[in-house]
Amino acid sequence: MKITTNNGISLSLTEDELKRYNRQILLPSFGEEGQIKLKRSHVLIAGVGGLGSPVSIYLASAGIGRLTLVDSDRVELSNLNRQILHWETNIGERKVFSACDKLKNINSTIKLFPIHEKITEKNIVKLLDGVDLVIDCLDNMETRFILNEGVVILGIPMIHGGIHGLLGEITTIIPGLTPCLECIFQRGYKDKETFPVLGATPGVIATLQVMEAIKLIVGFGKLLIGKMLYVNGEEMEFITVDYQRKKDCKVCGKKDIDIKSNDIISSNYK
Numbered sequence: 001m002k003i004t005t006n007n008g009i010s011l012s013l014t015e016d017e018l019k020r021y022n023r024q025i026l027l028p029s030f031g032e033e034g035q036i037k038l039k040r041s042h043v044l045i046a047g048v049g050g051l052g053s054p055v056s057i058y059l060a061s062a063g064i065g066r067l068t069l070v071d072s073d074r075v076e077l078s079n080l081n082r083q084i085l086h087w088e089t090n091i092g093e094r095k096v097f098s099a100c101d102k103l104k105n106i107n108s109t110i111k112l113f114p115i116h117e118k119i120t121e122k123n124i125v126k127l128l129d130g131v132d133l134v135i136d137c138l139d140n141m142e143t144r145f146i147l148n149e150g151v152v153i154l155g156i157p158m159i160h161g162g163i164h165g166l167l168g169e170i171t172t173i174i175p176g177l178t179p180c181l182e183c184i185f186q187r188g189y190k191d192k193e194t195f196p197v198l199g200a201t202p203g204v205i206a207t208l209q210v211m212e213a214i215k216l217i218v219g220f221g222k223l224l225i226g227k228m229l230y231v232n233g234e235e236m237e238f239i240t241v242d243y244q245r246k247k248d249c250k251v252c253g254k255k256d257i258d259i260k261s262n263d264i265i266s267s268n269y270k
C-alpha cells in the first residue's frame with residue numbers, strides 16, 4: 001500500500017516494517033494505512049523522566065517516524081525508581097542523550113531529535129515547528145502553561161499527563177475543540193520541587209498517553225476529548241470528569257483556532 005502526502009511524498013512500508021509492526025497492523029481499525037500514518041508523524045515528547053521514559057519507548061516501538069525529545073535535566077540517582085530509560089551507568093548524563101542511546105537500539109528505523117533545553121516562552125514556537133502532536137510528560141505547571149500556550153497558538157494537539165504518588169491524570173487537548181490546560185487549571189499553583197511518586201504510576205499514565213496518541217494519529221476509537229481521566233492507584237479507581245472550554249480563557253478563548261498541524265490529525269478531528 002502507498003499513501004501520497006500533501007507534499008507529494010509517496011510513503012509505503014518495507015518488508016521489514018510489515019513484519020515488525022504485524023501485530024498492530026492486524027488491528028482492523030489500523031491496517032497498513034495506520035502504520036504509514038505513524039511513520040509520517042512527528043511527535044514531540046516534553047520531558048524524558050517518569051512519564052517520558054515509557055512514552056518514548058512505546059512510541060519508538062510503535063514506529064512513529066520522528067520523535068523529538070526535550071529535557072534540560074541530567075540523570076540523578078533519585079530518578080531511577082521510575083525513569084526507566086535511564087540506568088545507573090547514565091548518572092550525570094544529559095537525559096535526552098541517555099534516552100536516545102536506548103531508543104535507537106529499540107528501533108533504528110525512526111529519526112530521533114534530542115534537544116537539551118528548558119522549554120521557555122522564547123524557544124517554544126521554534127521547538128514546536130513541524131511537530132504534529134505533543135505529549136506533555138513534564139513535572140511542573142509553570143512549564144506546562146508555556147507548552148499549552150504554544151500548542152494553542154500553533155493548533156497542535158497535545159496529550160497531557162500528570163502524576164503524584166499513586167494518583168495520575170490524563171486528557172487530550174485539541175486546540176479550538178477542547179478545553180486547554182488554562183481552562184482546566186488555576187494559574188499560580190506552586191509545584192513542590194520534590195513530590196512522592198511510585199514508579200508504576202507514571203508507567204500507567206504514560207501507556208495511556210501513548211494509546212491516546214496512536215488513536216489520534218491513526219484516527220480510530222474514542223479520545224479523552226473534554227474529559228480528564230483520573231487514576232487512583234491506591235483505591236484502584238478510574239473516573240472521568242467533563243471539562244468545558246472557558247469562553248473567556250485568555251489562551252484559547254480569544255479567537256477561533258485552526259488546526260494547522262498534520263493533515264491526518266486535522267482530517268480526523270477538525
Ligand SMILES: [Zn+2]
Binds near residue numbers: 245246250251
Ligand atoms: Zn483555554
